[in-house]
Amino acid sequence: MLFRLEKRREPSQLMRYLTPVAAVVLTMVVGAIIFSLIGYDGIGAVREIFLTPLTNSYKWQDLGVKAAPLIIIGVGLSIAYRANVWNIGAEGQYVVGGLAGTWVALATHGLNGPWILPLMVLAGVLGGMAYAAIPALLRTRLNVNEILTSLMLTYASVQLIYYLIRAPWKDPMGMGFPQTRLFAEAARLPTILPGTIVHLGVPIAVLVALVAWFIMSRSVFGYQMRVVGTAPHAARYGGFSENKTIWLAMLVSGGLAGLAGVLEVAGPFQRMVPGFPTNYGFTAIIVAFLGRLNPLGVIFAGLVMAITFVGGEVAQTTIGLPNAATGIFQAMVLFFLLGGDLLVRYRVRRVHGAAAPGTA
Amino acid sequence: MEIIIPIIVTLVFAATPILLAALGELVVEKSGVLNLGVEGMMLVGAIAGFAGQFYTGNPYFALLCGAMAGAATSIIFGFLTLSLSANQTATGLALTIFGTGFSALAGAPFSARPIQLMGPLFPAELASHPVLRVVFGYSAPVYFSFFMVFAVWYFLEKTRPGLILRAVGENDLSAHSIGYSVKLVRYLAVLFGGAMAGIAGACFPLLLTPQWAERMTAGRGWIAVALVVFASWRPFRLLGGAYLFGLVMTMELYAKAGGGPLSAIPSELWAALPYLATIIVLVLISIRRDASTNAPACLGKPFLPTN
Numbered sequence: 001m002l003f004r005l006e007k008r009r010e011p012s013q014l015m016r017y018l019t020p021v022a023a024v025v026l027t028m029v030v031g032a033i034i035f036s037l038i039g040y041d042g043i044g045a046v047r048e049i050f051l052t053p054l055t056n057s058y059k060w061q062d063l064g065v066k067a068a069p070l071i072i073i074g075v076g077l078s079i080a081y082r083a084n085v086w087n088i089g090a091e092g093q094y095v096v097g098g099l100a101g102t103w104v105a106l107a108t109h110g111l112n113g114p115w116i117l118p119l120m121v122l123a124g125v126l127g128g129m130a131y132a133a134i135p136a137l138l139r140t141r142l143n144v145n146e147i148l149t150s151l152m153l154t155y156a157s158v159q160l161i162y163y164l165i166r167a168p169w170k171d172p173m174g175m176g177f178p179q180t181r182l183f184a185e186a187a188r189l190p191t192i193l194p195g196t197i198v199h200l201g202v203p204i205a206v207l208v209a210l211v212a213w214f215i216m217s218r219s220v221f222g223y224q225m226r227v228v229g230t231a232p233h234a235a236r237y238g239g240f241s242e243n244k245t246i247w248l249a250m251l252v253s254g255g256l257a258g259l260a261g262v263l264e265v266a267g268p269f270q271r272m273v274p275g276f277p278t279n280y281g282f283t284a285i286i287v288a289f290l291g292r293l294n295p296l297g298v299i300f301a302g303l304v305m306a307i308t309f310v311g312g313e314v315a316q317t318t319i320g321l322p323n324a325a326t327g328i329f330q331a332m333v334l335f336f337l338l339g340g341d342l343l344v345r346y347r348v349r350r351v352h353g354a355a356a357p358g359t360a
Numbered sequence: 361m362e363i364i365i366p367i368i369v370t371l372v373f374a375a376t377p378i379l380l381a382a383l384g385e386l387v388v389e390k391s392g393v394l395n396l397g398v399e400g401m402m403l404v405g406a407i408a409g410f411a412g413q414f415y416t417g418n419p420y421f422a423l424l425c426g427a428m429a430g431a432a433t434s435i436i437f438g439f440l441t442l443s444l445s446a447n448q449t450a451t452g453l454a455l456t457i458f459g460t461g462f463s464a465l466a467g468a469p470f471s472a473r474p475i476q477l478m479g480p481l482f483p484a485e486l487a488s489h490p491v492l493r494v495v496f497g498y499s500a501p502v503y504f505s506f507f508m509v510f511a512v513w514y515f516l517e518k519t520r521p522g523l524i525l526r527a528v529g530e531n532d533l534s535a536h537s538i539g540y541s542v543k544l545v546r547y548l549a550v551l552f553g554g555a556m557a558g559i560a561g562a563c564f565p566l567l568l569t570p571q572w573a574e575r576m577t578a579g580r581g582w583i584a585v586a587l588v589v590f591a592s593w594r595p596f597r598l599l600g601g602a603y604l605f606g607l608v609m610t611m612e613l614y615a616k617a618g619g620g621p622l623s624a625i626p627s628e629l630w631a632a633l634p635y636l637a638t639i640i641v642l643v644l645i646s647i648r649r650d651a652s653t654n655a656p657a658c659l660g661k662p663f664l665p666t667n
Contacts, residue, residue, distance in 0.1 A: 086449055138639070142646040147396070147449070148586045149642065152635040155579045163628035285453055322468045324574075327461025334454040335436065338446035 005346040015344045020290050020297070023336035024050075024304060030336075031329055035321075044319045049311035049329060052318075061196045062310045063303065065268060068205040069094070069260035069280045071302035074287030075212045075295045076256030082216070082293050083225040084232070085249035089135065089150025090257040091281025092157035093128040097258025098265040099161065100127025102180060102272040105187035105265075106169060116186040121262055128258015129251045131157065136250035140243040146250070158277055165272055180272040189267035201263035206299065208256065213295035225249065257281060283309075286334045305330060365494045367610055372502060373567055374613075375606025377402070377560040377577070379505045381584035382591070382598050383512050384556025389588055390516060391549035392529035392658035396452025397437050399581030400459020401554050402561035405430040407463040409562025410470060410572045419478035423501065423562050430558015431551045433459060438550040442543050445662040460575060470572040478566040501563050508556075513595040525549060529656035532663045542663050557581065579635065586638045590645050592654040601641070608637050 028046045036042030053059040073090050080087045087093075100123040108116050134153060138144035162178070171181040189199045216222035228235040228245040236242065260280065265272060287305050291297030312326030381398050388395050408429030412422030437455050440446040478499040480487035486496035516522040528535045528545045536542050564576050583605060591597035612630040615622035622630075 088453060134639075138643060142643055144639075144642045144646050145589065148582065148589070149639050151582055152579075152586070152638045155635040156632040159628040159632035162631075163626050166628070167626070282457060285450075286457070289450060322465050324461050324464030324468065327457060328465060331454050331458030331461055334450070334457070335440060338451050338454060339440050339444045341446055342444045 003348050004351050005342070006349050008345060008347055011344045012347075015340075016292060019340035019343060020292060020301070020337055023290070023333050023340055026336045027329055027332040031332055035325070040321060040325075041319050045315055045321050045325060048315035048318055048321070049308055049326065051311075052314050053307045053310040059310050059314070061193070061198050063306045064198050064202040066309045067302045067306035068201040069264055070284050070287050070305050071205040071299055072201075072208050072260040072263070073253075073257045073281055073284035074291060074298040074302050075209050076253035077284055077288040078291060078293040078295060078298055079212065079216065079225055080249040080253040081288055082229045083245050083249040084229040085246050085253075086147045087132060087135065087150050087250055087253045088147055088285060089132070089152075089154045089281070090253060090284055091277060091279065092150065092154030093131045093254040093257035094261035094264075094281045095154070095157040095161060095277050096131040097124035097128035097261030098272065098276055099157075099164065099261075100124050100258065101262030101265050102169070105183045106180060108187065109181070109184050112184075112186050114186075117189065117266065120187060120266055121259065124258045124262025125255045126258070128261060129255040131258070132250040132254020136247050139250075140246050146246075154281070161272065161276060162274060165274065169272065171271070178274055183266065183270045187266060188270050189263060197268070199263075199267040201267050204259075204263065205302070208259075209295045209299045216295060221248070257284075283330060286330055289334060290337060304333075362490075365491065367607075367614075368494050369497050370613060371603060371606035371610040372498060373606075374609040375602040376502050376505050376567065377563040378580050378584050378587060378605055379598060379602035380501070380508065380563065381557045381560035381581055382587040382602060383505070383508050383595065384553035384560070385585055386588050386591070386593060386595060386598065387512060387516070387525070388549045388553035389659055390529045390593060390656055391525050391546045392532055392656050392661070392663075393441065393546050393550060394448050394452065394660035395434070395437055395455070395550060395553055396449060396585060397434070397455025397459065398553075398557050398584050399577060399579065400456035401430045401433045401557035402564075402577045402581045403459045403463035403575065404433045405558030405561025406564045406576055407467045407470075407572060408558065410467070410475060410565040412562075413475045413566060414470060414473065417476060419476075419566055420500070422478075422566055423559055426558040426562025427555040428558065430556070430561060431554040433558070434550050434554025437554075438547050441662070442546050442550070445664060448660050448662070456581070464574045467572045467574065473571065475565060475570045477570045499567060501559065501567060504559075509595050509599050516595070526656070529658055532658045533665065536663075536665050542665075546663070557584075560584070583634060583638050586642055590641050592645070593656065594654070604641070605634055605637065608634050
């Protein structure tokens with residue numbers, strides 16, 4: 001018995017939404033097998049990483065807090081990737097957004113007022129946009145590949161943190177630690193559920209996704225992004241400027257990454273520290289794909305990746321699984337998803353040798 | 361001379377992993393495939409090379425471990441992009457995320473356990489000679505990288521398999537229609553790129569810092585990808601490009617060691633310089649001329665014959 005692939009006339013919508021689910025399930029099965037083979041408790045690893053964060057209600061607030069930045073960045077990336085603009089430097093835009101917010105928080109230290117936090121958020125968004133504007137400018141003016149430039153800027157942004165918190169922004173009371181002072185109350189993101197760590201960033205993330213979904217599916221902007229991505233020639237014919245699309249895609253994805261950065265620094269961190277770059281910007285790439293580049297899908301995908309983050313920490317303490325295992329599971333999800341894309345465009349037909357050539 | 365020679369020796373060592381990885385990626389891209397997973401394959405090669413040296417103490421075996429691990433990692437990429445026609449950009453990124461996680465997991469038991477650096481290829485009279493060491497003072501992977509620059513050039517320009525590989529990269533449908541297996545050629549190219557990236561990764565613990573550190577390749581794999589564009593897909597230009605980066609990284613080392621005018625600049629700026637230099641180099645190449653003119657026509661596009 002053989003199988004052969006047959007091109008579908010239309011991409012299968014069912015498969016589009018089924019493959020992300022299948023990718024996660026396959027990751028759990030194959031992950032359990034692989035981790036057992038290399039000498040870990042494979043089934044335990046999968047249970048702790050994928051299920052414990054869901055069944056243990058104490059972990060739900062962690063899920064929300066981890067999912068928020070992933071969703072915000074993932075929404076921006078899904079818009080950019082729709083337009084075939086490969087911004088993979090969201091981590092750097094997240095860092096610069098966080099630094100811009102930190103700058104406002106430090107400059108306003110000692111002042112009080114409800115305007116400080118909005119100003120920080122504005123600075124964060126603008127900081128992320130400005131950092132994303134560099135690859136946008138280089139791509140539109142000089143046709144320099146945005147993948148490499150946005151990624152190189154990410155490495156540079158990490159050094160910028162180290163420099164700022166080692167010298168000009170260093171906490172004078174920090175006993176020599178390279179970090180800024182703790183933000184004043186007015187520069188901290190409030191929690192929305194008393195007694196939990198769930199901060200204002202969580203509802204903001206959901207709101208961002210809903211607004212983005214509405215804009216992408218209902219507005220000319222969304223239409224433009226989708227057309228330029230899927231049919232660049234038709235887009236040019238229809239009068240959509242490719243350069244303008246690149247600019248929009250980079251600014252939106254950079255601005256949202258910057259927003260995530262400032263919300264992180266004002267929320268969970270409350271100061272700038274060397275450990276601020278937490279790979280959210282890279283994991284959000286997986287989130288965007290797993291969410292099928294659809295802002296609503298990104299909400300679910302962000303939650304799934306947040307589960308693996310929280311679960312990875314659980315597995316570290318309960319069964320001694322190194323934290324790096326989380327990255328492997330996340331990459332496996334993306335591998336299975338990308339491989340499964342084949343089923344969106346092709347169907348698998350069974351071929352019974354030469355007996356039934358008519359079915360092929 | 362007393363200042364110049366140590367600088368040259370240091371920069372050649374620093375440039376070698378980038379050069380090796382870039383040579384592999386060049387062949388991959390010439391076949392029409394864009395593998396952005398170089399950084400991930402390098403990290404897997406680095407931990408495999410470390411483990412090989414740690415357990416056997418034989419650096420040649422360690423390099424072989426790196427090559428095999430890099431090639432094995434590249435099979436994942438090959439299977440997804442060539443057999444399942446998955447998006448190459450996304451798969452390459454996934455490969456880097458995977459390699460980062462896998463190497464960190466495999467390397468966890470080895471942290472803070474030093475290994476022996478690989479010694480020079482030539483006898484000590486030559487290798488430690490104050491002047492002659494600029495020629496003889498390197499270990500085997502450095503000379504291997506020189507050889508591979510020539511070998512890749514010769515293969516691509518002067519041999520029939522090289523011609524077929526370039527044909528596949530320029531026009532996959534034509535190559536397919538005259539009977540060449542596009543998939544086989546691209547699989548072999550991807551495997552070669554993986555092996556080279558693996559050797560390049562193994563050079564980090566064997567040649568540069570004799571220990572395992574998470575993410576120890578620090579973005580050098582991405583710089584290698586950028587170098588291929590910079591060199592407009594020509595092996596000998598890779599040599600110059602890699603040494604330019606070697607010089608930037610050597611200046612960083614000298615600045616960190618302190619003293620002289622270099623240390624007036626914050627050390628973080630030196631650390632960021634290789635990445636900023638990559639951007640500058642990409643800008644310069646695109647100003648000077650249209651860099652894409654020499655790019656393989658099928659680069660990054662999936663091969664979908666209409667059967």
